[in-house]
Amino acid sequence: MNMRPPMKKLKVATASLSGCFGCHMSLLDIDERLLELAKLVDFDKSPITDIKECGPCDIALIEGAVCNSENVHVLRELRKNCKMLVAVGACAITGGLPAQRNRFDVGDILERCYCDMPGAQTRVPDDPELPLLLDKVYPLNEIVRVDYFIPGCPPSGDALWKYLTDLISGRMPRLDYQSFRFD
């Protein structure tokens, strides 16, 4: 795509909460356009850079659902520091696959896994380092305000590219039907 470079490089943060990193793989799937993207944006906190603390950013791309207290902290950190927060993929938008556990009581699940399984310990771990599970798995928009949603499981590399380039060049991001049609 032929594009005039913006005045200032935009800052992008990405995170995977309770997801499978499939959406991040999709981002890598834009292939050689990654080089072009690197000219347009800088990555802040992201599995790509391994930066741990998020600084002021323009765009946050977040995959995965909110399943534990750490997810809440990361999501809030990104919301606080990023002008625009984007829910990427089915889990971030609806809870997706992780939300399958919402039919069960989280206490029962933990006891089943840690106490009842053959060869298991006798109690649920209580290390304060461990994030606690929420009663249910939540989509991002039930915890913070979300500006955009990019559907797909995962969204295609092309969809992510179209979205980012629209946004970077100051257009209202639009995905046509074909880019999120999966059958």
Add this chain to the structure above:
Amino acid sequence: MTEAIVEPEILEPIIARFNGDPGNLLQILIEAQNALDWLSPATQGFIARSLDLPVTRVAKVVQFYTHLYDTPRGKYRVLFSHNITDRMAGSPALMAHMLKRLKLKRGVVSEDGLVSVGKTSCTGMCDQGPAILVNNRAITKLTLRRIDEICDLIRAKAPLANWPAHYFRVEDNIERADMLLGSAYAPGEALRAAIACGPTGMMAEMRKSNLRGRGGAGFTTAVKWEACRDAPGDERYIVCNADEGEPGTFKDRVLLQSFSERVFEGMAIAGYVTGARKGLVYLRGEYTYLRAPLEAKLSEMRRNRLLGMSICGVPGFDFDIVIHMGAGAYVCGEETALIESLEGKPGHPRIRPPFPVTCGYKNKPTVVNNVETLCKVTEVALHGGLAYAGTGTRQSAGTKIISVSGDVERPGLYEYPFGVRVSQVLEDAGAYDAIAVQISGAAGQCLTPQEFGRRIAFEDVPTSGSFMVFGNNRDLFEAALNYAHFFEHESCGFCTPCRVGSALVARIMEKIHSGHGARYEFNELTRISQLMSTSSHCGLGSAATNALQDIMKKFPTAFDRRLIKRDFEPGFDLDAALARAREVSARDDANAHLDAHLAEGADA
């Protein structure tokens, strides 16, 4: 699941009565449930085998209709009408009282399997609410005392037939009568007048009358009849839509209770003109109490040769009517969903075209008319089309029956020539402090006092007849929340915009109601409303947020005072969401908690 045994001696006669016809599946299921209290998997299996249907077809129908139960709901199934007018008349307190007396939770059957108490959509008793249904029998004008009496009767296991008859009395409450409600009527008069005109002559009168459908859409009746008459087909059907589900409407109930021969004669005249020989009345399940008197009226008309073979001695004029029952589905008021339901299927609206006039019941040309429209047909037959067109306004001929309920001194039916001002209706009904009128039910529009000068007519404010009045102590947000729950419950689930959209609207409204909603949620309501109104499969979805949008626009303070100033906050307590995990891991350290909000000033 204690009663998994099939009772063939109960089911077989029911199936035989409906000729083992799979098209009567819904009717068979309704009767089976009346006899057995619920439809167990064994019962469904037996019916499926007897009708040679896959059991999934039967289960699909059972699950679609709210008043069919695939789990036990007790010998006495009490349902409180959840319409806003019933709520304003105090039904939530009455329901809480009953639950307390019976030591029950809503929707849960008592341990002895005797009774359950739940909610249902508007039961059409808005002028004499609060109302309940007990095993589909309506009980009106509830008071705390009557609730106590009912609890005692249930505990004593008294059969419904032995309950005091005055509980079940349903008043007509005709407050203003005009052409239809006020004129004397001799049985057979209209039919003989139509026969005197001949089929073509009567059709010409219908055209001249400019009669338009009274169900809400206002389609010209003569055009519908002509299309049906001229459509190719060996059989034609006349369907009377008595699935009066629009919240706040109860005119059809009164017409069927006290003017039923006019409805049936209207159907016969439609048959005479279009060449149909069979009529079907689709009666909503909430009006089950009307069934026996209507059947008696049909028998009487057959005896008087106003129905049956060679009506009024005219050779070849054969027409008869059967009554089909609904089982609690608002969407079945939509004509194609109604036809699906008549065919014994779940009431999912069909794709139009083809329209019912060419491809309706059993894929034959079918006219679907509202109860009131069919009564109007008798007026046209009696007085002629021109006389009929002489009342009302230019595009809305004749009179309209309005069902007035809510904060008025005299709720009931008011019949006016079209063109009457809203303020006139309010004055006649004794509404002195109205801040809003919800016209045409939950799918209609909400009018403010500035608009009370508007006229009820297709040119200005069209209506199916519902007229719910809100006094100055009412909170319109509560009404909007009520409509949101109504549509979430009544969406048939067929198309995604309506199924998901109505649920999203209800969740957002609940979030605002609980004090967690921000401007963001308010804007989301508008966005989802627009999506639903443009992309839903049928009118239910596209009209589902009309009233909500009206209230948001015209009563902004009802929303504003509930919205939080923050940018966003979760609709639930995040820290409480960790409670269960804290409990099983026996933790209470600082990391085992979450603040309710982002740090102040954090949200951009």
